[in-house]
Every structure is written in C-alpha cells, then in structure tokens.
Amino acid sequence: MFATAYAHTNIALVKYWGKRDDGGRSLNLPAVGSLSLTLDRFGTETTVELSQDAQGDSLVLDGTPRAGAELARVSAFLDRVRGLAKERRYASVTSRNDVPTAAGLASSASAFCALALAATRAFGLTLDDRELSKLARQGSGSAARSTYGGFVLLHRGERDDGADCFAEPLQTALDARLVVVRCGSGPKEVGSTSGMGHAQRTSPYFPAWVETHARDLDDARAALAAADLEKLGEVMEHSTLKMHATTFSARPAFFYWTPTTLEALARVRALRAGGTGAWATMDAGPHVKVLCAPADAARVAAALGEVPGVFGVDVAGPGPGARVLGSGA
Ligand code: DP6
Numbered sequence: 001m002f003a004t005a006y007a008h009t010n011i012a013l014v015k016y017w018g019k020r021d022d023g024g025r026s027l028n029l030p031a032v033g034s035l036s037l038t039l040d041r042f043g044t045e046t047t048v049e050l051s052q053d054a055q056g057d058s059l060v061l062d063g064t065p066r067a068g069a070e071l072a073r074v075s076a077f078l079d080r081v082r083g084l085a086k087e088r089r090y091a092s093v094t095s096r097n098d099v100p101t102a103a104g105l106a107s108s109a110s111a112f113c114a115l116a117l118a119a120t121r122a123f124g125l126t127l128d129d130r131e132l133s134k135l136a137r138q139g140s141g142s143a144a145r146s147t148y149g150g151f152v153l154l155h156r157g158e159r160d161d162g163a164d165c166f167a168e169p170l171q172t173a174l175d176a177r178l179v180v181v182r183c184g185s186g187p188k189e190v191g192s193t194s195g196m197g198h199a200q201r202t203s204p205y206f207p208a209w210v211e212t213h214a215r216d217l218d219d220a221r222a223a224l225a226a227a228d229l230e231k232l233g234e235v236m237e238h239s240t241l242k243m244h245a246t247t248f249s250a251r252p253a254f255f256y257w258t259p260t261t262l263e264a265l266a267r268v269r270a271l272r273a274g275g276t277g278a279w280a281t282m283d284a285g286p287h288v289k290v291l292c293a294p295a296d297a298a299r300v301a302a303a304l305g306e307v308p309g310v311f312g313v314d315v316a317g318p319g320p321g322a323r324v325l326g327s328g329a
Pocket of ligand 1: 012014015016017028108140141192282284
C-alpha cells in the first residue's frame, strides 16, 4: 500500500510560540492559538509506502537518505498513525520539499501535514479535515494549519487530551499577498521547537506574550471579518515583534534576525511611510514576509528585492489545503 500527498506551507500572521503542559503525553499542545495564511507556493510532496519485511521505517528527504533525529521524529509520528490504524508494518517515506528545509520558511508545517495525510491513507485510514489537523499538530504545531487553504485558525484548546486543539478555515472577503524575502541561506541555528522552549523557560517576557495573545487573535479575526488589511497588518507585525522579543530576552539570548532582516524591516517601514500598505512578519529564521494588497505586490517585491543582502523575493497568494495525489496497492 502506498499514498502520496501534497501540502502547501503556511505562514502565521498571529504566531504560535510556546507549548502548554500535556502531562508528558507528547500531544504537542500550543500555549497560544494562531492564525495563518496557507500559500499557493512552497510545499512538500510525500509518499508513504508500507513494507511487509522492513525492519524499521526509512526516510529519504530531497533525494538523500536520512537517519538520526530526522528519522526518529518521522518514525515517532508514524507510531501514532500505526496506533490509530492498529497496524505494525513499517513504512518508507520519500519526501520532496519545495521550501528550503529548515531555513525558516516553515518546512515542518507542510512536511508534517503531507506526512499525516499520506501516512493515514497508506494505512487505510480516512480522517476528516479536523481530525487530520489534530494529527498533523502532533508532528508539528504549525502543520495543523496546512490542512486547510486560505486563512486558518488553530485553536489553543483547553483540554488536556487535545480534543479541542484543531485547525479551522476562516471565511473572509480579504485577498492579500505575502512577499517572501529571503534574508539568509543555509539551515537555521536554533530550530523552532527548541527556540520556543528556551524562550518559554527563561524569558521574563514570556508570560506577557501568553497573556496578551488572545487579544491579538481577536483583533486579527475582526480584521478578517471586516476585510481590513491595515488592521490585520498592524496586529501581525505586533505579534511577530512580541515573539522575537522573547528570544532577545531569553537567557542566553538568541536572534533569528540577520542585518539583512533589519534592512528589510526598515524598507517595509519606508514603504508604509510613503503610503504603501506593507507589514512584516518573521518566523524562526531570518526571512521577512511582507503582507500587502494584491495590487501592491509587484511594487513591494521590487522594493524589497533591492535591499542589499536579500537573496531573492517571491510573491505568494492564498493557496489550497492539503490533498492526496495518488494511492494504491
Ligand atoms: C515561529 O510548528 O515548527 O513558525 O510544534 O515544535 O514543531 P513545533 O513548532 P513549529 O513552530 C512554528 C513557530 C513559528 C510560528 C508559527 O508558525 O506559528
């Protein structure tokens, strides 16, 4: 049995950062809810094939066999799917990213969503989207959101078993673009899981991050309901700057930004000062994603492309949810 699935990446406008206690059950429950946009470019295609005789799972990522921590994380995820399917067979996983892996362009979001969909289908399970989002979340929190297209909310939930921690699509009349500005190359030094854990344990700002977060989500949802790009952009920038403030104030401190990140941020402010609606967000990496109206995207991309040190600029729009590309025996 095999199945192939594709999931697009998503970028959080209101960030997920930090986890709540799940009593050691590895449910990966977020400390805060989050709100994202699934993109029409960048994503992961993954094939999961079950094997009768293999002695363990295997992983080939972007043409290279992987072992160690990468394989262990995938294998632990497959254990969950085996548990759901009451299956014991091992699987070979072949995955291709069209996002630079671990470069802060949210590759774990598309990767674990595509894996959740391909693996469940290969093991003969058909989950509805809500259940798929809960499963994907257990691989990587941001992956839950790639289940759906467009603007997506991931509920924080209250329950210890994670039953109310799922993603859901948000309806809006707003159309927008995210200009993805590459401000560095190579893998990031601090992954998102360890970065948020360290900030949560050591930053005195972390409690303030959690306390003020629900208000940001409410504001972003109200902005979407009113199709108000300016209001959405303003709260988006506020959310990312608060998140990064927890890294600056961690002990020891760490920084995802490069000098190019700051140059790009200055350019976004200059665009705004000149009357163009443009707002920035950064994840666990140096890249800047700029939210703007569709009609302004070419101008924003050209302005950011001129910033010294920028490697490249891509314009992304709202994209679709995860889908099965094929399956069979
Ligand atoms: C900064 O989803 O990669 O991109 O659940 O530990 O796998 P884990 O974390 P991950 O964290 C994403 C953090 C972020 C913000 C976001 O996407 O909401």
